[in-house]
Amino acid sequence: MRPRITQSTVDTTGKAQQIAHYDHGVIDRDFEINRPHGEARFYRFLMDFKFAAAVGLLSSTVRGTKVLVVCCGSGMDSEYLVQAGAEVVAMDISGGCLARAQVRANRYALSYALVRGDADNLPFSDGVFDYGFVHDGLHHLSDPYRALAELARVARRGLILTEPAHASLTTVLVRLRLAAQYEEAGNYVMRLERHRLESACKSLGFNRIVSTRYLVKYGHPPGRWWRVLDREPLFTLARAAFALFGVTLLGRWGNKLAFVAERTQR
Numbered sequence: 001m002r003p004r005i006t007q008s009t010v011d012t013t014g015k016a017q018q019i020a021h022y023d024h025g026v027i028d029r030d031f032e033i034n035r036p037h038g039e040a041r042f043y044r045f046l047m048d049f050k051f052a053a054a055v056g057l058l059s060s061t062v063r064g065t066k067v068l069v070v071c072c073g074s075g076m077d078s079e080y081l082v083q084a085g086a087e088v089v090a091m092d093i094s095g096g097c098l099a100r101a102q103v104r105a106n107r108y109a110l111s112y113a114l115v116r117g118d119a120d121n122l123p124f125s126d127g128v129f130d131y132g133f134v135h136d137g138l139h140h141l142s143d144p145y146r147a148l149a150e151l152a153r154v155a156r157r158g159l160i161l162t163e164p165a166h167a168s169l170t171t172v173l174v175r176l177r178l179a180a181q182y183e184e185a186g187n188y189v190m191r192l193e194r195h196r197l198e199s200a201c202k203s204l205g206f207n208r209i210v211s212t213r214y215l216v217k218y219g220h221p222p223g224r225w226w227r228v229l230d231r232e233p234l235f236t237l238a239r240a241a242f243a244l245f246g247v248t249l250l251g252r253w254g255n256k257l258a259f260v261a262e263r264t265q266r
Helices: 016-025 029-034 041-055 076-083 095-107 144-154 168-175 194-203 224-230 234-249
Strands: 005-007 066-070 087-092 113-116 129-135 155-164 208-214 256-262
Touching (some): 016 095, 029 095, 041 155, 041 256, 066 076, 066 144, 076 095, 076 129, 095 113, 129 144, 144 155, 194 208, 194 256
Parallel strands (some): 005 113, 066 087, 066 129
Antiparallel strands (some): 208 256
């Protein structure tokens, strides 16, 4: 089924630079359209892990639910959700992102609707979705909590987030100029704090809130040397090292946050 693109009014005030970047400044379009397809084996594993870490926190499966993906980019997370059995509406402020997401849908025989819209002012009625999903999107916004409130308005059951976490290690790396404070699109990276997210979600009526952190670093796209890890036993060793250091030993201080907030019957 060919995805449909619905046009809605977009407030581009203060966001023109990001729109211009994602419309015209993306250099490796094929990477964006295809990832994680065709990438190094360990990179594919990490993308699978990020998605599973977030949806795995839910009290039930996403199969059979209606999910809004905000800041959908080129459709990678929409593809994951479709494969998991969800009915997906993917939204982004960038027409360029939506065009790439449509190419992905055509290329991999995916069915999801595409909508152009602003995360701060969602063009949907209250409670029309079961879940709202965001992967590395809120950190682009000047006020992530406004978008969070909008998601809470349209998603009656819950929110699924996977975002950069506010971490001491990241602060050190930024000071050493080994991590970026601003992205190529021009936005300040809003790294989120778990406790503030929890407080915000409780005030929005969610009564089941769970999260986890982990430590991971990869390039965008990953370097060619990652292909070395395609081979055994290096791939198995890389997975084991990530599980030991990135999740078990250092996860609590990790730079990535998987977060779920749900409204459940008491």
